[in-house]
Each structure stands twice: as C-alpha cells, then as structure tokens.
Amino acid sequence: MPLSLLKPFAPSIRFTLSIRRTLHALIATGLLAPCLVRAAQPRLTIGFSQVGAESAWRTAETESIKSEGAKRGVTLKFSDAQGRQENQIKALRSFIAQKVDAIILAPVVETGWEPVLRDAKRAKIPVVLVDRGVKVSDESLFATLIASDFIAEGRMAAEWLAKKAGGKARIVELQGTPGAAPAIDRKKGFEAGLASEPGMRIIASQSGDFRRANGKEVMEALIKKHGSEITAVYAHNDDMAIGAIQAIEESGRKPGSDVIVLSIDGVRGAFEAMVAGKLNCTVECNPLLGPLAFDAAEKAVSGAALPKKTIVPDRVFDQSTAKSVIASRQY
Numbered sequence: 001m002p003l004s005l006l007k008p009f010a011p012s013i014r015f016t017l018s019i020r021r022t023l024h025a026l027i028a029t030g031l032l033a034p035c036l037v038r039a040a041q042p043r044l045t046i047g048f049s050q051v052g053a054e055s056a057w058r059t060a061e062t063e064s065i066k067s068e069g070a071k072r073g074v075t076l077k078f079s080d081a082q083g084r085q086e087n088q089i090k091a092l093r094s095f096i097a098q099k100v101d102a103i104i105l106a107p108v109v110e111t112g113w114e115p116v117l118r119d120a121k122r123a124k125i126p127v128v129l130v131d132r133g134v135k136v137s138d139e140s141l142f143a144t145l146i147a148s149d150f151i152a153e154g155r156m157a158a159e160w161l162a163k164k165a166g167g168k169a170r171i172v173e174l175q176g177t178p179g180a181a182p183a184i185d186r187k188k189g190f191e192a193g194l195a196s197e198p199g200m201r202i203i204a205s206q207s208g209d210f211r212r213a214n215g216k217e218v219m220e221a222l223i224k225k226h227g228s229e230i231t232a233v234y235a236h237n238d239d240m241a242i243g244a245i246q247a248i249e250e251s252g253r254k255p256g257s258d259v260i261v262l263s264i265d266g267v268r269g270a271f272e273a274m275v276a277g278k279l280n281c282t283v284e285c286n287p288l289l290g291p292l293a294f295d296a297a298e299k300a301v302s303g304a305a306l307p308k309k310t311i312v313p314d315r316v317f318d319q320s321t322a323k324s325v326i327a328s329r330q331y
C-alpha cells in the first residue's frame, strides 16, 4: 500500500481501534511494511497516573516514562497523585472522560481499584499497570502488569544480611507505604528469607512511607527505644535507609560498621552511600519502565494479546562492587 494512502490520518487525529487492527492485519499478511505504518501512525494519547515523587526511584520512573513517551511522539497526560489514591482515581476518571487511547497506572496501594478499572474497561481503554500490582477479583480489568518481583527482592535482602551478620542480628525494619505492594511483599519476602535463621530477629518494624525524612524520624524514635541493641537496619527503599543513616550517625554510632544497613532500589544515592562505607547493600529494583510500558500500551491499543505479568529482573549490589559500577548506573 503506498504511503500516500495513509496520509489522510494526520498525526493529531485519534486512531480508531478498527483502523489499527486493519493496519496490523495488513502487516501480518505481508501487504504492508511495519515501518510504513509507524511513519504514518498518528500520536497516541496516553494518560499516566503516577503515585507521587516520594523517592529518587519514583523520580527516575517518571522520567523514564516521560522521555520514552516523547521519543515515541505520544501525547502524554501526566498526573502526580501526591501519594493519594483518591487523586489517582480522579485522574483515571478524567483520562476516561478525555477518551485517551490507553492508561498507564502506578497504583499507590493494592486495593480499591475495581470501580474505576471497570469504568476504563467499559470505555474500552486498556490499563497498563507499572511497578505495583492491584488486587482485583477480575484480572481482565487491566491489560498487563510490568513490575519487579518484590517478594524476591525481600528474600535476596534477607539472604544477603544473614550471610553478612553470620546468622545473628537484631534488625529494625523500615517499611514502605502501608497497603502498597512493595511494602507488603518486601516484608513477606524478607521474613520468608529469615525463616530458617533463628538468630536473625526483627525487633521492630514501622512505616517510613518510602520517604527519606520519615525514615530518619522513625529511626530516631527506634534508636531512643532500642539503642545499641540494634545491629541491622532493613529499609524497604534506599531513601529511608539514607534517612536512617543520618539518624544513626547523629546517635554517635557508625552506619555500615556498628550497624549494618541494607535497602532496596539501587538509586545513585545508595551507591554513593556504599562507596562512603555507610550503606552495606542495596537490592536493585529497576525503575526504567518507560520502554516496556509503551510497548505494552501500543500492543493493547492494537488489540494484540499481552502476558498478564512481565517481571523485571533485579540484582544485589554491595560495598564490594559499588565503586566499580557506580559510573554505569543510569538512575
């Protein structure tokens, strides 16, 4: 098919599902080259509802999605929920009213999404979940989930710590946002990883909401209560660990040696803290989800089948490798 025939579909016009399906069928039967379709495709309009900006990880994820959207010529409607589910629900309803082609959602908590996801489904707008999952009775309410395995992250942290501490530690756990998938699963995975280690005891566990300031505040209170009984800190993200490190230093102890500190995310600040000897270990959680999210959204819009879940692989980094890899970190 000559490209001129596709020209009437000007970039600002919303492509209908049936036209997309026809183009994909033409590609499948060899009548049309994929590059011609890409050149002629108008811009998709996609709504992205983000949790907020509570951590360096979150900022990296936002940046990845915004820059990938721009690279693909997507009209991105971005909404920052400032950590509140009701703001995310409002944003989704507004995206639906604006008839976006697809929605990317990073849900702050796991529950409470069914009604708005039903509205999106009724409006035939596919929802791609990024980074965190939801609990719904009907999995057809979302197109796909692209995320890390948070349980595996917690387990990797536990295994690393048990080895480092020689099977004996009194641990303080700083949890993420209550009700959020990573807070629930990183706790679960960590506890499972320590199940066969009777000498590894969690003596306190409190939420620091994935925020640096809260991590510091909670750690100060726990130091007041438990003092030098604490031999290790497990934080559900790097920002809270960095806050805890400040609190430990202010109490006159040395993070990284007097107290083992480990966390999850693998942001640049964590690598800097490891190089400085203050953080012992970070379990990576990759926030660079833009390319996968838009691949999924484009496929969902075209009606292509998607796996229900894509797991993003993560690695463990500690002080032994921090210096050699810090320059290659992308976030």
Ligand code: AHR
Pocket: 054, 055, 056, 057, 058, 131, 132, 182, 210, 236, 237, 238, 264, 265, 285
């Ligand atoms: O959902 C991923 C978690 O959310 C990251 O670990 C944390 O930093 C963020 O805010």
